[in-house]
Amino acid sequence: MMGKSKLERYLQMRREFADKRLINLNPIQRGGVLTEAAKEAIVEFGDGYSTCDWCPPKTSRLDQIERPPIAQFMKDLATFLGMDVARVVTRCREAIFIVFRTLGRPGDYVVVDGLAHYSTYVAAELAGLKVKEVPHGGYPEFKLNLDAYADKMDEVKRETGKLPAAVLLTHVDPTYGNLNDAAAVGKTCREHGVPFLLNAAYTAGVMPVNGEKLGADAIVSSGHKSWAASAPTGILAMKREIADRVLGRSKIVGDWSKRSFPQKECALLGCTVMGAPLLTLMASFPSVVERVGHWGEEVKKARYLVEQLERIEGTRQLGTRPKQHTLIHLESNGLYKVSQTHKRRGFFLYEELKKRNVVGIQPGLTKHFELSTYGLTPEQVTHVASAFHEIAEKYGLSVG
Ligand SMILES: *Cc1c(COP(=O)(O)O)cnc(C)c1O
Numbered sequence: 001m002m003g004k005s006k007l008e009r010y011l012q013m014r015r016e017f018a019d020k021r022l023i024n025l026n027p028i029q030r031g032g033v034l035t036e037a038a039k040e041a042i043v044e045f046g047d048g049y050s051t052c053d054w055c056p057p058k059t060s061r062l063d064q065i066e067r068p069p070i071a072q073f074m075k076d077l078a079t080f081l082g083m084d085v086a087r088v089v090t091r092c093r094e095a096i097f098i099v100f101r102t103l104g105r106p107g108d109y110v111v112v113d114g115l116a117h118y119s120t121y122v123a124a125e126l127a128g129l130k131v132k133e134v135p136h137g138g139y140p141e142f143k144l145n146l147d148a149y150a151d152k153m154d155e156v157k158r159e160t161g162k163l164p165a166a167v168l169l170t171h172v173d174p175t176y177g178n179l180n181d182a183a184a185v186g187k188t189c190r191e192h193g194v195p196f197l198l199n200a201a202y203t204a205g206v207m208p209v210n211g212e213k214l215g216a217d218a219i220v221s222s223g224h225k226s227w228a229a230s231a232p233t234g235i236l237a238m239k240r241e242i243a244d245r246v247l248g249r250s251k252i253v254g255d256w257s258k259r260s261f262p263q264k265e266c267a268l269l270g271c272t273v274m275g276a277p278l279l280t281l282m283a284s285f286p287s288v289v290e291r292v293g294h295w296g297e298e299v300k301k302a303r304y305l306v307e308q309l310e311r312i313e314g315t316r317q318l319g320t321r322p323k324q325h326t327l328i329h330l331e332s333n334g335l336y337k338v339s340q341t342h343k344r345r346g347f348f349l350y351e352e353l354k355k356r357n358v359v360g361i362q363p364g365l366t367k368h369f370e371l372s373t374y375g376l377t378p379e380q381v382t383h384v385a386s387a388f389h390e391i392a393e394k395y396g397l398s399v400g
Contacts, residue, residue, distance in 0.1 A: 017359065023380050026360035027174070027327045030374035031206045031226035035287045038228055038280035045279040052274055059263040062271040062278075063087060073282045080289060081204060081219050082212035083237035085247070087265075088223070088281060089272045092201045093119035095220035095236035096168070098267045099197050100127040102246045104165030109156045111164045111194075113144050113180070115173035117201065129165060132156055140331075141320050142176045149185050153192045166195045171209070172202040175370070176319030177327030179203075186215020195242055201225050202327060204235065205288050206374060207295040217242045223277070228284035230277040301373045301381050302326040308385035313397040318368075326374040336367035338395040349391065356387040 017024060024030070034042075045051065045068075054067040063074050078086035089095050096119065100110060106128030112120055114133045124131050132155065134148045149167060156164045169185045172178065182198050189196035198216040200209050205226035211219045216239075223233025238246060247268070250261040264270040306317045306328055314334030317323070335349055342348040350363040361369050373381055389399045 021357050023358050023376065023384060024360040025358060025371035025373075025384065026362075027177070027202075027370050027372035027374075028225055029360060030326070030372045030376075031202075031228070032224045032231075033228060033375060034230065034280060035228050035284045037283040037287070038230070041279040041283040042230065042276050045276045048275065050275050051278060060270075061263060061265070062274055068279065068282070070278070070282070073285065076285070077235065078237050080285075081235075081237045082210035082214075083216075083219060084240040085243035086235065086237040087247070087268060087272065088278055089234040089236050089268065090232040091119075091234040092199065092220050092222035092225070093117075093123055093234070095234045096120055096197070096199065097123035097126055098236060099166060099195075099218055099220070099242075099246055100124055100129055102248065102267050103195055103242075104129045108162070108165040109160065110166050110168060111149060111152045111156065112168045113170050113173070115142065115144060115175060115178070116168065116170045116199070117174050120168060120170070120199065132164065140316070140318050141178075142173075142318065143178065143320055144173075144180055146181060146184050146188075149188045150192070153188075153194055163192060163194050166197050168197045168199055170199045170201075171204075172325045172327065174202060174327070176329045177202070177323070177325040177370075177372075178320045179324040182214040182216065189217075190215055202325065206292065206298070206326075208292045211237065211239070218246070223281045227281055227288055229281035233273055233277045233281045298326050298374055299324060301376065301378065302328060305371075305373050305381055305385060309388055311400045312388060312392045313400070326372045327370060328372065329368065329370050331368055332366060334392065334397045338397065339366040342395075348395075352391045352394070353387055356383075356390070358384055358387050 051065060056064050062070060064071050074086045078084055100123050104127055109130050109132050110124050111132045114135050121131060132152045134144060134152055136142045136144045153164055167189050169180055169182055171180060171182055186196050195217040196215060197218045200219050201222040203209050204219060204221040218238040221235040223229035223235060224231035247265045250264040250266045253260045302323045306323055309315055309330060312334055315332040318329045318331050339346040339348060344351060346364040346366045349366050350361055353361060361371060392399050
């Protein structure tokens with residue numbers, strides 16, 4: 001059994017991490033920092049099924065609860081994303097799985113971008129689907145060839161006699177932080193009559209995303225990644241026609257009891273996030289609606305940091321330029337060179353940054369690593385740049 005003291009030690013580390021003095025650059029952590037309102041919600045709604053005291057007896061469904069105002073929230077969420085219907089599920093990947101599973105039949109194809117998150121592939125696999133990938137152009141921009149979506153849909157049609165069950169585009173990919181032209185893919189999908197699923201895990205909640213304008217049939221996102229919410233929370237928002245297919249009601253009848261559950265949305269197994277994480281998402285929502293309006297300033301900070309980091313000998317930003325997102329992929333042959341002779345090898349970078357109160361670069365990495373400036377103050381961004389410059393100079397790299 002794990003003793004209490006051991007957990008306490010991790011809590012202590014976590015507190016140090018969360019402490020304002022430490023700047024966490026890990027891209028997966030930046031958009032999930034809780035608002036004060038969300039922190040309060042955790043305390044108030046921490047007990048078990050805390051959302052369920054006033055569950056409407058007629059349907060007994062989470063999305064119809066009015067106290068707390070979950071039903072209204074789902075409507076507002078859909079509107080915010082330019083969609084008709086929204087549900088909160090446990091994770092972005094679950095939302096992808098639900099769409100794949102309900103739109104596809106085993107053996108069908110989905111067309112996905114070659115920079116999709118691993119969970120996209122695993123979701124397809126669990127749904128019994130095959131993937132056809134849209135390629136990217138490789139080093140150094142890794143730019144996706146979005147024109148290939150049409151070719152790939154035609155290819156699936158030629159090979160199998162039917163169109164793919166769905167198309168998925170990762171709006172901003174998690175490796176290079178490239179922003180893709182979703183509207184272009186939306187148009188291609190409409191022309192082909194194939195449902196278009198936009199994975200907005202790194203975009204919705206931090207930057208403006210309107211599914212109507214982008215021609216998306218469904219949008220999925222991650223509450224703990226981009227909506228100032230606790231894990232696990234995922235967002236599934238859809239146009240009406242797709243929602244009718246994805247959220248089909250249960251039809252099963254007990255063979256002996258004749259019990260049936262015609263109100264329950266089958267793919268959601270009835271209810272999903274029935275406690276504190278949902279309430280953090282709801283509590284942060286007004287701030288999220290407000291913050292996407294400041295996206296331009298966020299991108300400026302990212303560009304500034306790229307400019308500063310590229311002053312370091314042998315260092316360049318990979319992915320498309322200039323940055324249109326705060327997730328930065330850096331290649332540093334300079335820092336890598338230092339690691340080759342340093343007694344701490346690749347760990348020197350993590351350790352030197354930590355001494356300067358900067359964390360979140362994966363320990364051991366020097367040649368390729370990711371970071372994000374999202375939500376940092378300008379002073380914090382300047383501090384990060386200086387920390388890197390100091391470290392570079394300490395180990396004899398020039399800073400131009
Ligand atoms: C982080 C991420 C995911 C996974 O999100 P979860 O909510 O943890 O499932 C999926 N897709 C992309 C593009 C991501 O960046």
